[in-house]
Amino acid sequence: MRRRTQTAAAVGGSLLLLTLTGCGAADMTEQPSPFANAEGAKTVTLSVQSWVGAQSNVAVAQYLLEHELGYRVDTVQVDEVPAWDALSQGRVDAILEDWGHPDQEARYVKDKKTITRGGDLGVTGHIGWYVPTYFAEQHPDVTDWKNLDTYAERFRTPESGGKGQLMDGSPSYVTNDKALVKNLKLDYQVVFAGSEAAQITQMKQFAKEKKPFLTYWYEPQWLFEKVPMTEVKLPPYEEGCDADPEKVACAYPHTPLQKYLNSDFAAAGGSAADFLRKFTWSKEDQNEVSLMIAEQKLSPGEAAKKWVDSHESTWRPWLS
Known part of the structure; x- marks a missing residue:
């Protein structure tokens, strides 16, 4: 956004989404993921920011990537600006909710071309x-x-x-x-x-x-x-x-919230990259999942499954 942070790494296919307790920030340029940008492997690494709306995006994307497309998904929490560095270097494959960082976009999308636009998330932030x-x-x-x-x-x-x-x-x-x-x-x-x-x-x-x-x-x-x-x-x-x-x-x-992909992943990420480009939903969808995580205390995976089970008409086109 203009907002946000936090740290952590997930291992294997598990979803490690830390609760929002103000942990210290991670610099992903010093902390590579074992799965990001892994050639030939059906793995995806998603950057997850510390606010619950961003966690909701990742939870649903991870659930569908794993259960519908057969990928192993790694998630890593990282500050907003270091996340751009990590994405540029292929240490993460995608950022699903960016609130506007024109300096980073100019550097990595326009000049270095190491990051590619992934399209609108479908949600306008303010x-x-x-x-x-x-x-x-x-x-x-x-x-x-x-x-x-x-x-x-x-x-x-x-x-x-x-x-x-x-x-x-x-x-x-x-x-x-x-x-x-x-x-x-x-x-x-x-x-x-x-x-x-x-x-x-x-x-x-x-x-x-x-x-x-x-x-x-x-x-x-x-x-x-x-x-x-x-x-x-x-x-x-x-x-x-x-x-x-x-x-x-x-x-x-x-601010219409944006998705960004590592350029190599965007070109060679196959059905996962296609899926993430098509992933768009409304603020009502995001808030529904966020409410389950933050207020009803469901795990992100449980909240994602509950939303997926009742919204097939929304997510099915993301897989086509």
């Missing part, structure tokens, strides 16, 4: 600032950024140093929030929860107690169904308004 809907209904003017300072005291926490708290997730996520607070001259402090899971825990606790909060958040995301939130309107996004990270003073864009 980052923004949100308040709980119960607070927005009581104070409708809070949804305009110009009025946020009026409520800074209401959003204050012990961690925000006398200012209002703007809660972010992992420090590794790409965020403009510190620049926005500075450039819009707001009486707020960005406070990082540490991970998506930690941020969700805090928001659910605030909601349980009906407390006000202001948070960086994004869609698609299953939590909106459990904690309804209303977006705060920031200055409108215009092309190029976020080009200089230090001078950003506009809203985040709406």
Whole structure:
């Protein structure tokens, strides 16, 4: 995305999707997968980011690759930017959800040509600032950024140093929030929860107690169904308004999420590469799987199977 991170490696055909606990980040340029870009072997290695929506993509892709196409699938968690390096070097075969990294795309897709576009995921992502809907209904003017300072005291926490708290997730996520607070001259402090899971825990606790909060958040995301939130309107996004990270003073864009393949894998990956190009689904599909993983506590494999069993009309065309 502009967001996200984490580490880990899976072995054999098992799906090792770590829970979102803010683990340290892995550099895949130092940690090769045994299966990625393996010539002649029916194996695929997928990069999986630390947020649950990305885990849902990988869980369903892995399930179908293994049960319908007969591949062995390895998954590796890695930071957003190092994932591009790993993909370029053939250490992973595919990234299924990228929120927009124009510098990496220019370097690897346009110049080096070691990475190939894999097409739209079918989901449009958007980052923004949100308040709980119960607070927005009581104070409708809070949804305009110009009025946020009026409520800074209401959003204050012990961690925000006398200012209002703007809660972010992992420090590794790409965020403009510190620049926005500075450039819009707001009486707020960005406070990082540490991970998506930690941020969700805090928001659910605030909601349980009906407390006000202001948070960086994004869609698609299953939590909106459990904690309804209303977006705060920031200055409108215009092309190029976020080009200089230090001078950003506009809203985040709406971003059609993209897939990317290692170029060698794209050319020689056979039915697996074809399948991943055709893999497209809606935010409702992704949220359905994410809800099963994050809230119902199903394993990613169990959630994938449940979704696959009830959505054949969606996934069957990916195999043709």
